[in-house]
Structure formats: C-alpha cells, structure tokens
Amino acid sequence: MTAQIHVAVIGGGAAGTSTALALIEQGARVTLLDADALGSGSSGRSVGVVGTQMTDPFQIELRRHSIARFRDWESRGLRFNHIGYLRLARTEAQMEALERSQRMQAGAGFEARLYRRDQLRELVPHLSTEGLAGGIFGPNDGFLDPYELCSFLGAQLRASGGAVRQFCKVTGARRTPGGYRLETTGGPVDCDVVVNAAGAWAPRIAALFGQVLHIHAERHEALSVLLDQPLGYVMPMVMDLIDGQGTGLNFRHEKPTELISEIHKVETAPSENPDAYNDQCGDSAREMLAELLLERLPDLPGARLGRGWAGLYPETFDHRPFVGPLDPAEPGLVTVGGGGGYGIQLSPVMGLIGADWVLRGRPVTVAGAEALLPTPDRNRPLREVL
Numbered sequence: 001m002t003a004q005i006h007v008a009v010i011g012g013g014a015a016g017t018s019t020a021l022a023l024i025e026q027g028a029r030v031t032l033l034d035a036d037a038l039g040s041g042s043s044g045r046s047v048g049v050v051g052t053q054m055t056d057p058f059q060i061e062l063r064r065h066s067i068a069r070f071r072d073w074e075s076r077g078l079r080f081n082h083i084g085y086l087r088l089a090r091t092e093a094q095m096e097a098l099e100r101s102q103r104m105q106a107g108a109g110f111e112a113r114l115y116r117r118d119q120l121r122e123l124v125p126h127l128s129t130e131g132l133a134g135g136i137f138g139p140n141d142g143f144l145d146p147y148e149l150c151s152f153l154g155a156q157l158r159a160s161g162g163a164v165r166q167f168c169k170v171t172g173a174r175r176t177p178g179g180y181r182l183e184t185t186g187g188p189v190d191c192d193v194v195v196n197a198a199g200a201w202a203p204r205i206a207a208l209f210g211q212v213l214h215i216h217a218e219r220h221e222a223l224s225v226l227l228d229q230p231l232g233y234v235m236p237m238v239m240d241l242i243d244g245q246g247t248g249l250n251f252r253h254e255k256p257t258e259l260i261s262e263i264h265k266v267e268t269a270p271s272e273n274p275d276a277y278n279d280q281c282g283d284s285a286r287e288m289l290a291e292l293l294l295e296r297l298p299d300l301p302g303a304r305l306g307r308g309w310a311g312l313y314p315e316t317f318d319h320r321p322f323v324g325p326l327d328p329a330e331p332g333l334v335t336v337g338g339g340g341g342y343g344i345q346l347s348p349v350m351g352l353i354g355a356d357w358v359l360r361g362r363p364v365t366v367a368g369a370e371a372l373l374p375t376p377d378r379n380r381p382l383r384e385v386l
Helices: 014-025 057-075 092-107 117-122 146-159 199-208 283-296 340-360
Strands: 006-010 029-033 085-089 113-116 134-138 163-165 170-176 179-184 189-191 193-196 216-227 237-239 249-255 258-263 303-315 322-325 333-337
Touching: 006 014, 006 179, 006 189, 014 029, 014 146, 014 193, 014 333, 014 340, 029 146, 029 189, 057 092, 057 146, 057 340, 085 092, 092 113, 092 134, 113 117, 117 134, 146 163, 146 340, 170 199, 179 193, 193 199, 193 340, 199 303, 199 333, 216 283, 249 283, 258 283, 283 303, 303 340, 322 340, 333 340
Parallel strands: 006 029, 006 193, 029 163, 085 237, 193 333
Antiparallel strands: 085 134, 113 134, 170 179, 179 189, 216 258, 216 303, 237 249, 249 258, 322 333
16 A cells, blocks of 8 residues: 555655655655755754764664664665764763663663773873763764765665655645645645655744644854874764753864864754854854863864854754654644754654654554654743743
8 A cells, every 4th residue: 555655755854865765665655855955954064973872761762773774774885984972971970870871772782881080081082081970982873974864865765766856945735635735846746645854944844734833943053173183093972961961062083183073052042044044153152162172172282173164953842853743633744853963863763753654654663652743742832941
C-alpha cells in the first residue's frame, strides 16, 4: 500500500532530507521541496556536532537510533570526523549525573569514559581545569559537515527514485479529496501527505494550512579560532553545559590550524525573522566568546579570532523536537522539526519517527516517541518562556 502514497516533504535541511530518505526506503513515493538549495537554511550554518553525552534516558535512546543511521550513511560515503566529545562537569552532583549517563550509554551500546579534573588535560592539554570537577568523554563522537550531510541524503534520495526540487518555494496550499495540492514557484504538486520540515520557516508553512505552530527561530553565533601552528593533537568537541548548567561554551578542532567555537545559549532568546536576520557574528558575541575561550584555553599558542557567522536554532517551548501531526484529526499533515541546537544529531531519528507517523499512523521505531507529538501543552508560544 505504501507504494501508492505520495509524500511531499517541505524543507531540504537535515530533518527534511532524513525524513524523505526514511520514507522512500519504506516504499513511499517522495518529492522533496526546498525554497533554496539543500542545506542552505539553519542546517548549513550548524557546527555539525554529533554526541551521545546526555543525562536523560530518552535522549540517549533517540541518539541510539540516530547513531545507527549515521554509521550506515558513513558506510555509504558520508564523512564523519570521530574526534570525540567531552562534556565538562563543574560539581560533584554533575559528576554523579555523568556516572549515570555512562551506565545508560553502555546499555545503548555507546562507549563513554569518565575523567576526573586532574585527568582532563590528557584529552585537552591546553585546557584550564579551574572550577571543574571532571567530565565524560565519548571517543566515537565527533562532527560532520551539515551541508555535506544534506547533499549526501539528497543524492541517496535521488538514487532511490525520489524527486528533489530545489529553488522551489511553496507559496500556497489547499486540501483536496484525499490529499493536498501545494502551489509552488515551480508549479503545483499534488500529494497524499505533507511533511512540514521547513525548520525556522515551519510556522509559515503551517499557516498555509490554517495551523498555528510555535517553533521559534533563535539566533546563535559562532566563530573560528585561527592558530599559527598545529597543536600536535586533535582537540575533541568540548562542551561546558550539563542540563542547562554552565556557560554553554563549546569548541573543537575544525582543521589542524583552526578551531570552531560557539555558545549554546542557556536562556531563550527572542525569535528572529528567518528571511531578515543578521547572519554575521556581532562584536558583543565575539567579545564574549573571546573572554570565555581565554578563561578555558588560556595558553593556546598563537590564537586569534577568525571568521564569524550566525545561524538559527528552530526551538520549541520545551526544547524537544516536534514529530507527528499537529492536529490528530488531520494525520496527513505531519510536522518534523524544532530540534534546536541538537537538530543535526537528532535528524536521523526524527526522520524515522516522522516516517512512522506517515506510514503507520503512530511511532513504532522508538519507544516513547509519542512524547514528541506537538500537543497543545507543548505547542506553546515563546512569550510564555521569556
């Protein structure tokens, strides 16, 4: 039966391409639409980190499915830079949480190692351990190029018989008997099911169907740190944040003489217009990043700030993604989005769960995935947070 289902997936970022590939692999006919090029929105501006160092069992379970997909894609040619991921702890209570995380990760098949404060410099020789209690390290974690990820998934989709229509903006939508008609700049598209995976633009797509979707676009800034000489070791991803506690500073190696750094914001910021926001790293952000980097990497030789940029996190009220129909009475309109700062690493499992909703009417791949439904208690406006 699934062979007759035609699904239009709106959005060519990580969530949209992952969902489209999961659908076509399970027998659906798929048309992927993007107003620009694949990966040109929020996904392409991400630093692309993939890690499993979480303290919540459901979050680890989600990553178990994501990592399995990444490994499969890596075997097909996707580049995955396994430089490792170190999450820092500042208190003994946080270390206890990381000990629990280590046990949960082991149960999910992940390798995670605990480090006390005096051991951290074994991983990052230039790290200042002042104010730290220790950390947890995943040696198989790392990063990938998110633009390359979207391009790779698009190529996989085409090779499987899917249609990829770039520079094809959805401008209107209406319900038809048994399905939908999308009006686009490339002509109409008739389909049975629509997946809204438009990232920061997802609320606008929802509005075309008369729905109200509360995914807000939170601006985040990143910059490079240039080095005169290679360090002599590969610096893993280092994150100073556990369950909302910490500065949110993170940094990692990008190239032998270049690091990438950003701040994963702890407090929610106002929503931005995805068509008209400042996509450059501002002076205040550069100063804040410089101060935090100087505090955590005080003796980094020949370091200077390089290029900077800004991107958008599509965030939800509770910082968990939306996957499933917004209206239970309309199962043919499925939302997949709101991954926020973890959107790249969660996109494979979001795609699998989204495909479940389309093809089976319920999640079967991941236990407890009903928790990601955009129910009224979760689909709440940003002003309730600020």
